[in-house]
Amino acid sequence: MNFDDKIPIYYQIKNHLYYQIVAGTLAPGVKLPSVRQLAVDVTANVNTVQHALTEMLDEKIIESKRGKGNFVTEDIDSIKQLKDKLVIEQISLSYKKLHALSLTDTEIITEFKKYMKNRSDIND
Amino acid sequence: MNFDDKIPIYYQIKNHLYYQIVAGTLAPGVKLPSVRQLAVDVTANVNTVQHALTEMLDEKIIESKRGKGNFVTEDIDSIKQLKDKLVIEQISLSYKKLHALSLTDTEIITEFKKYMKNRSDIND
DNA sequence: AGTACTGTATTAGTTCACTAATACACTATA
DNA sequence: TATAGTGTATTAGTGAACTAATACAGTACT
Known part of the structure; x- marks a missing residue:
């Protein structure tokens, strides 16, 4: 690891x-x-x-x-709550950082989409 | 801080x-x-x-x-390169984590949009 | 009963991060 | 020249994290 x-x-x-x-x-x-x-x-x-x-x-x-x-x-609920917590934590943290880098909301979405498309192209 | x-x-x-x-x-x-x-x-x-x-x-x-x-x-170029580096680092890291949490690309975009909308509603 | 696995705890040593204190070298100003 | 600012470096102490070694308590299997 x-x-x-x-x-x-x-x-x-x-x-x-x-x-x-x-x-x-x-x-x-x-x-x-x-x-x-x-x-x-x-x-x-x-x-x-x-x-x-x-x-x-x-x-x-x-x-x-x-x-x-x-x-x-x-306890499936505990696991679900853990997932929700980790997801929102990651999204919140990431958004704050990207926002602090002066990206607009639209730019953030666009950059993620570009990254996803790029990743998809490479793995195909 | x-x-x-x-x-x-x-x-x-x-x-x-x-x-x-x-x-x-x-x-x-x-x-x-x-x-x-x-x-x-x-x-x-x-x-x-x-x-x-x-x-x-x-x-x-x-x-x-x-x-x-x-x-x-x-050196504006250095600053631009730093920005690009920080942005791509953040997007890559965030994507990997959210992907590891079993979110699809579509879900990731949806969650960010929800977060942004929620944030916007609160701050208005 | 003995063996091999399991989880849990303690002690001691090392390294890194942080702090406090101190000091030195450079610059600007009166 | 003296003072007040600046950056940079060193020493020493403390705490957290990590490691190694060791040991204890519980379970399962032969």
Whole structure:
């Protein structure tokens, strides 16, 4: 996993897992890879990974069973709320930054569309 | 200035100044507030501010004259390139995250439009 | 019962970021 | 010349993040 060296690693791991849960790659009720396995997968220390999981436990997106594993919550509403929160956070943050760069609303939409078209052309 | 506690302060200060330069609030050729004044303005240590300015010097967006001050570059092309870089970085990052949240291109555009409309309604 | 897995916690060391304090070199002004 | 401003650098202390190592508690399987 490539880490942005400006943001704490545990925080990036947490977000990485949140995105998988929201995207359904990690489905409700499913067991997460073990702490030790995740540490190997993302190339970080076990304690760093545990830190990320602890925050996810606090936020009730995963549940822990000592000796058995960590499980994605089966509470679909929690996952939906998490998705909504992440989406609006990202849109808000992005809009503020682009607005601060003096882009008009129309320019912002246009730039995204250009980016999408460009991305689509490359991948075809 | 409100700092995000997940990102180094010097880096946020650098971006804050970059956005002002790109937006024209700090015009080409203009003298920046002194290091000591900026430290007071953003509520950070002089050395932290100096760290931000040093990176901006390295990236040739400002020029320094010891005893006189730091000046925004008069090279309009550099500023334009900086703007393009910041815009595409932000769009790319945002798109990747929203895409990772399973939003389609259409949904992304729709969400931004909703956000803009909502913001506009509130501010009217 | 023993082994191998699981999650959780603690200690200690290193690095980075931030701060405070101090000092030096340059410029402008009185 | 002295003063007040400017930028730049260094030292030292603190805290957060990360790592390594180690250990403990729970579960599952042989």
